[in-house]
Every structure is written in C-alpha cells, then in structure tokens.
Amino acid sequence: MSALAEILFGGLFQGSLYAMMAVGLALVWTTIGVFNFSHGVFMMLGAYIAWQLVELGLPAAVAFPIAVVVMAGVGWILQASVVRPLIGRPNIVLVVVITTLAAGSLIENGALTIWGPRSKQIPALIDGNTTIGGVGVSLHQIAIIVITPLILAALWMFLNRTRLGLALRAVAQNEDASHLVGLNVTALYGLAFAIAASLAGLAGIFMGGYRFMSPVMGSDPLLKALIVVVFGGISSISGPIFAAYLIGFFEAACSYYFGLYWTPALLFGVLILTLMVRPEGIFASRSRGLA
Amino acid sequence: MNPILTVEGITAGYGRVTVLHDISLEAGRFGNVGLFGPNGHGKTTLLRAISGLLQAKSGRIQFDGQDISGLSARAIVGTGLIHVPQGNRLFPDLSIADCMALGAYSPRARPHEAENREKVVKLFPKLAERWRQRVRTLSGGERQMVSIGTALMSHPRLLILDEPTLGLAPKIKDELCASVMDISRGGVPLIVVEQDIEFLLELTQQLYLVNHGAVATEIKPGESLDHGEIMSMYFGH
Ligand SMILES: Nc1ncnc2c1ncn2[C@@H]1O[C@H](COP(=O)(O)OP(=O)(O)O)[C@@H](O)[C@H]1O
Numbered sequence: 032m033s034a035l036a037e038i039l040f041g042g043l044f045q046g047s048l049y050a051m052m053a054v055g056l057a058l059v060w061t062t063i064g065v066f067n068f069s070h071g072v073f074m075m076l077g078a079y080i081a082w083q084l085v086e087l088g089l090p091a092a093v094a095f096p097i098a099v100v101v102m103a104g105v106g107w108i109l110q111a112s113v114v115r116p117l118i119g120r121p122n123i124v125l126v127v128v129i130t131t132l133a134a135g136s137l138i139e140n141g142a143l144t145i146w147g148p149r150s151k152q153i154p155a156l157i158d159g160n161t162t163i164g165g166v167g168v169s170l171h172q173i174a175i176i177v178i179t180p181l182i183l184a185a186l187w188m189f190l191n192r193t194r195l196g197l198a199l200r201a202v203a204q205n206e207d208a209s210h211l212v213g214l215n216v217t218a219l220y221g222l223a224f225a226i227a228a229s230l231a232g233l234a235g236i237f238m239g240g241y242r243f244m245s246p247v248m249g250s251d252p253l254l255k256a257l258i259v260v261v262f263g264g265i266s267s268i269s270g271p272i273f274a275a276y277l278i279g280f281f282e283a284a285c286s287y288y289f290g291l292y293w294t295p296a297l298l299f300g301v302l303i304l305t306l307m308v309r310p311e312g313i314f315a316s317r318s319r320g321l322a
Numbered sequence: 323m324n325p326i327l328t329v330e331g332i333t334a335g336y337g338r339v340t341v342l343h344d345i346s347l348e349a350g351r352f353g354n355v356g357l358f359g360p361n362g363h364g365k366t367t368l369l370r371a372i373s374g375l376l377q378a379k380s381g382r383i384q385f386d387g388q389d390i391s392g393l394s395a396r397a398i399v400g401t402g403l404i405h406v407p408q409g410n411r412l413f414p415d416l417s418i419a420d421c422m423a424l425g426a427y428s429p430r431a432r433p434h435e436a437e438n439r440e441k442v443v444k445l446f447p448k449l450a451e452r453w454r455q456r457v458r459t460l461s462g463g464e465r466q467m468v469s470i471g472t473a474l475m476s477h478p479r480l481l482i483l484d485e486p487t488l489g490l491a492p493k494i495k496d497e498l499c500a501s502v503m504d505i506s507r508g509g510v511p512l513i514v515v516e517q518d519i520e521f522l523l524e525l526t527q528q529l530y531l532v533n534h535g536a537v538a539t540e541i542k543p544g545e546s547l548d549h550g551e552i553m554s555m556y557f558g559h
C-alpha cells in the first residue's frame with residue numbers, strides 16, 4: 032500500500048512540475064515553430080523575483096502573482112528581442128536555439144551577479160506536513176498537485192473556448208492565412224512567449240518552495256521538459272501534458288524499485304525506444320497545431 | 323464609376339529577385355476584374371502585394387480612395403479588402419466553425435458575424451453538414467468553400483480570389499463557379515485570377531493579361547475577344 036502511495040504521489044508531484052514546464056515549450060513550438068532554450072532560465076527568474084519580493088516584505092500571496100505577471104513581461108521582451116527579428120529566416124529553428132541559449136546564459140549570469148551564488152528558499156504555498164496512505168508528504172507538494180491540473184485546464188479552456196485562444200491555434204497552423212483574417216501575428220507570438228514564461232516562472236516558484244534555489248536551477252527542468260515534449264510529441268499541448276505525468280510516474284516507480292541512480296538511464300532508454308518506434312512522439316498526430 | 327482599387331507602378335519580389343516590374347492596373351470601374359496569364363509570371367505575387375502579405379519596393383496602391391501601400395495585412399483586412407490565397411491550405415486542424423469565427427475576427431466584421439454566417443451557409447450548404455469537422459479531412463472543393471466562406475465572414479468590400487478552381491474536378495468546379503457568380507450578384511466586387519478563361523469571360527467585365535510581372539494587355543468591355551484570340555495572347559503569337 033505504501034509503495035503504491037509513494038509512487039502515485041511522487042509521480043503526480045514530478046509530473047505536475049514537468050507538465051507546467053513542458054506546456055510552455057510546446058506552446059512556443061506550436062505557435063512560432065522554435066524551441067526556446069531560455070525556458071529553464073524563465074523558471075529560475077520567476078523564483079528569484081518571487082524571493083526578492085518576499086524579501087522586500089510582500090506577503091507570498093501578493094509576491095507570487097506579481098512574479099508571474101513580471102515573467103509574462105520578460106517572456107514578451109525576450110521574444111521581441113531575440114526571436115521576432117529572426118522570423119522568416121531559413122534556419123530559424125537552429126538560430127533561435129542559439130539566440131535563446133545566449134539570452135538565457137546572460138540572464139543566468141545576471142541573476143548570479145545580482146543575487147549571488149548562495150542558495151535561497153521561498154515560502155511554501157502552504158506550510159506543514161501530513162500523512163497519506165502511510166507516506167509523509169508536505170502540504171506544499173499537495174498544493175502543487177492540485178493547482179497544476181487546474182492551471183493546465185484553464186490554459187486548455189483558454190486555447191479551445193476563447194476567440195483569442197482560437198487565434199493562437201490558428202497562427203500555429205498557417206501564418207499567411209492568419210494575416211489574411213486580420214490576426215495580429217506579432218502580438219500573438221508575444222502572447223505565446225508571455226504565457227510560456229509565466230508558467231515557467233510559476234513552476235520556479237513551486238520548486239523554490241521545497242528545494243534550495245540557485246541561478247542554474249532551471250537547467251535540469253529544461254532538460255526534463257525537452258524530454259517530455261519529445262516523448263509526448265511536440266505537435267500539441269495535450270500530448271506533453273500526458274507525457275509529463277507518464278514520465279513522472281515512470282521516474283517515481285524507477286526510483287522506488289531501482290533507486291535514484293538508475294532512473295535517468297532507464298528514462299533515456301525508454302525515450303530512445305520511443306523515438307525509434309514513433310519518432311513523432313507517442314501522443315502526437317503528424318501535424319503542428321495546438322489542441 | 324470610380325475604380326475601387328488602383329495599383330500604380332508596383333515593383334515587388336522576393337529577396338533580390340524582382341517579380342513585378344512597375345505594374346499598374348485598376349479594378350471596379352467596369353465591374354469584376356479577371357487576371358490571367360502563364361504560371362509563374364507574378365499574379366499571386368501581385369495579390370500578395372495588394373493584401374499586404376508582401377511589401378512592395380515601390381509604387382502605390384489605393385483602395386477606395388485610401389492609400390494602403392505600406393499598411394500591414396491586418397490593417398488592410400480592416401479596410402474590407404479580403405484576399406483568398408491560392409491553394410486553400412487554410413488551418414488544417416481547425417474546424418469549419420473555427421475558420422468562420424476567425425473570418426469574423428476583425429472589429430469591422432464582428433458585428434456582422436451572424437448575418438454573414440447565414441449567407442455562407444446558404445451559399446455552401448455542404449459546409450453546414452460538416453460544421454465541426456477538421457479542414458484537413460475535407461475534399462479540395464470543400465476546402466475551397468471554407469476559404470471563400472472565411473473571406474465572406476470578413477465582410478468584404480472587395481474580394482480577391484486566387485485561382486479558386488485550381489485542381490477541382492469538373493462537376494465541383496462548375497458548382498464553385500456558380501457560387502462565385504452568386505457572390506458577385508450579391509454585390510461584392512471581385513478580382514479573380516483564373517486559368518479557366520471561359521469562367522473569367524462569364525464572371526468579369528475587364529481582363530488583364532499578366533506577363534513577366536507586368537500587364538501585357540488590358541481588355542475592357544466592348545473589346546471582348548473570343549477564346550481563340552485570348553489563347554494566342556497567352557502563348558505568344
Ligand atoms: N516565396 C517565394 N520566394 C521566392 N520566389 C517566389 C516565391 N513565390 C513565388 N516566387 C517566384 O515568383 C515568380 C512569380 O510567382 P507567382 O506570383 O506565384 O506567379 P503566378 O501566380 O502568376 O503563377 C515565380 O518565378 C516564382 O518562382
């Protein structure tokens with residue numbers, strides 16, 4: 032019983048963080064057709080901004096939403112400065128990998144300069160611990176497990192039930208046709224980046240509440256998010272969400288039965304097998320588009 | 323009647339390649355306008371320059387007295403100049419309903435959404451049967467109907483169609499031509515690029531032969547030519 036509870040809980044928790052990160056990567060890929068390698072840095076920056084605001088004396092309930100909104104602005108600016116000018120170039124995918132990596136490393140070093148290398152921590156969403164099915168868990172982690180699906184559902188509703196969301200899905204599929212119905216394609220690109228950066232920032236706040244933060248805290252989650260979108264298929268946002276939880280459960284099970292040490296190797300083994308059998312990802316249809 | 327659209331000395335192309343060489347024409351003085359000419363001579367490029375998808379290097383485009391050269395595609399949609407591009411690629415993973423909602427995206431079209439949707443459904447009853455179906459699952463003819471329907475949702479004051487019957491089976495093509503005639507009779511002026519000269523002669527009052535990125539010949543009402551003469555222009559004498 033406690034084994035199952037532990038795997039279930041660990042899977043839900045890790046899956047939530049992965050989903051939160053991966054969905055932003057997928058959103059940017061489907062709308063603009065580029066991979067944003069500063070996505071991990073967004074996560075770090077969100078956490079540090081939240082930390083700074085709390086340091087300044089704001090209560091967490093105010094600081095966290097402000098940090099998320101600030102991250103939306105950061106995402107927009109990054110898009111306007113290192114992505115938008117390159118749109119239309121023949122090698123855009125590769126070029127943007129480089130420009131976003133460069134911008135990310137600049138921001139990372141900026142964070143190091145401003146906040147220093149000392150690890151920091153931000154307040155948990157909810158303080159305290161409890162026991163479920165014989166497993167001790169923190170309320171912070173439970174809050175993440177509950178909040179994440181709500182946010183992802185809200186994103187899904189936004190994309191599928193609002194006209195602005197429809198516009199984002201349209202740009203993802205055909206840019207010329209989007210221009211011809213009068214969509215503001217540039218603004219929609221900015222919006223995709225802003226949403227992605229906010230979600231990454233929120234993931235950072237989640238993480239900073241139970242683990243020590245450092246300026247490089249985003250690089251492992253970025254790698255995991257990349258694995259998730261490759262595994263789940265980069266053509267939609269529902270694929271990566273399912274994949275995130277699947278990988279979360281897989282990791283939880285692996286580390287329970289084989290130990291933490293073997294988990295990355297097993298994960299990559301599964302990833303390679305998936306790519307050999309279904310190169311487009313397990314949940315993917317063959318086209319690009321948000322759904 | 324004053325022309326609704328005037329193109330004056332447009333030069334445009336892709337990168338260093340110039341496709342349109344100082345091309346000028348007028349539309350709306352005599353009714354619908356047809357453009358024809360050999361493939362690859364710049365008809366699509368001209369339409370893209372008119373609708374703002376492509377910035378011309380020089381020249382001027384006026385729509386209903388307003389200078390629209392240099393405006394963004396979105397701003398041009400906002401004036402009511404609507405362009406149905408060649409090849410009906412559209413939004414493959416959106417439903418017909420979604421496409422119609424997008425057609426009515428601009429603030430100018432939004433208030434007329436319900437009324438225009440009714441018009442589209444009346445014109446293309448087939449679309450109503452497949453309203454929730456994804457565009458990629460539709461036939462070529464149906465996709466063309468969605469393209470034109472989406473444009474009608476934008477409440478056009480001038481509608482530009484780029485080879486609407488390209489690649490359609492004869493029976494479907496005839497149906498589509500009839501629908502385009504209906505749109506014209508409903509009072510929307512048209513600019514149509516077509517390979518099918520018979521259809522153009524029936525639909526339009528004024529023809530331009532576009533050759534090497536310029537107007538080679540203009541055919542005004544009263545100067546109607548027969549099919550043979552046009553064919554000989556097409557292929558050089
Ligand atoms: N996106 C593009 N990039 C570069 N050249 C293009 C592009 N689109 C069209 N062309 C070139 O421009 C010329 C005119 O093409 P187009 O306007 O499509 O002609 P038409 O519609 O009359 O068949 C052709 O030589 C074509 O190869």
Ligand SMILES: [Mg+2]
Nearest residue numbers: 365366367408
């Ligand atoms: Mg063409």
